[in-house]
Amino acid sequence: KCSSLDLIPVIDSTNQFLLDRVGQLPQGAVCLAEYQESGRGRRGRQWLSPFGSNLYLSMYWRLDAGMAAAMGLSLVVGVAIAEALQSIGAEDIKVKWPNDLYYQDRKLAGILVEMTGKAGEAAHLVIGMGLNVAMTEQEGSDIGQAWTNLTQACSHLPERNQLAATLIRRLYETLEHYENVGLDGFIERWNRLDNFLDRPVKLLIGERVVEGIARGINSQGALLLETEQGITPYVGGEISLRGC
Numbered sequence: 001k002c003s004s005l006d007l008i009p010v011i012d013s014t015n016q017f018l019l020d021r022v023g024q025l026p027q028g029a030v031c032l033a034e035y036q037e038s039g040r041g042r043r044g045r046q047w048l049s050p051f052g053s054n055l056y057l058s059m060y061w062r063l064d065a066g067m068a069a070a071m072g073l074s075l076v077v078g079v080a081i082a083e084a085l086q087s088i089g090a091e092d093i094k095v096k097w098p099n100d101l102y103y104q105d106r107k108l109a110g111i112l113v114e115m116t117g118k119a120g121e122a123a124h125l126v127i128g129m130g131l132n133v134a135m136t137e138q139e140g141s142d143i144g145q146a147w148t149n150l151t152q153a154c155s156h157l158p159e160r161n162q163l164a165a166t167l168i169r170r171l172y173e174t175l176e177h178y179e180n181v182g183l184d185g186f187i188e189r190w191n192r193l194d195n196f197l198d199r200p201v202k203l204l205i206g207e208r209v210v211e212g213i214a215r216g217i218n219s220q221g222a223l224l225l226e227t228e229q230g231i232t233p234y235v236g237g238e239i240s241l242r243g244c
């Protein structure tokens, strides 16, 4: 049986730790690590997780409404984390569709929602967040895109445990709220935080590239892209958004 908070210094992946224990976990169980040997992002990509520099945090959530209701959850979690960081004094924290947090056009954090369960039954979700707190240039030198850390975004960083506690509390409250109101309660808030709102972007969809102007998200959590043909909603795990 797992306790509701496990603090583990070295781990393969905090998401994997909880996924391996679904069925033994209380609602809101958290796994927090100092280092991940195999931290992961979407589609099996690596999440660089140097020792002690960042936060690697996952929470278990049983969603009675099932898998379909989990659509858009990374958007909701993005809003929760962005607002929590603003509450501790970090300004201009933004979200990027579908699962990242940005500061000054650089990646600050990533969210990975994984789940198990059967159709028609409760979904067992693991919501993972990697937040760069003090990662140095050298530690992050292998990351193939612009990134930043919270030390840049916040002049008075709270103590690490305090930061973790703030994020955990906000995440828990947000998931409870999401169960009651669904995505609807978050669309406007997400659009207000959108790093790319009204900016030229391209969508990478497999081999295909579509360019247009980002117009936020709709009530299904789909990204709205304006092209000469009008506004088209895009949804699905295989799409990546890039600024132009």
Ligand code: ATP
Pocket (backbone or CB within 6 Å): 041, 042, 043, 045, 046, 047, 048, 049, 097, 098, 099, 100, 107, 108, 109, 110, 130, 132, 143, 144, 145, 147, 148, 239, 240, 241
């Ligand atoms: P997408 O838009 O498809 O989500 P992405 O490049 O952000 O694209 P993800 O799977 O979300 O892809 O995140 C993994 C990527 O994030 C890695 O390939 C790497 O470029 C970057 N990355 C890895 N570790 C970190 C980190 N600690 N901080 C910031 N970025 C990282």
Ligand code: BTN
Pocket (backbone or CB within 6 Å): 012, 013, 014, 015, 016, 036, 038, 039, 040, 041, 042, 047, 055, 056, 057, 058, 099, 100, 109, 110, 111, 112, 128, 129, 130, 131
């Ligand atoms: C992404 O940007 O693709 C999401 C990255 C998510 C990284 C976090 S770190 C804690 C949790 N454990 C993992 O292996 N991944 C997530």
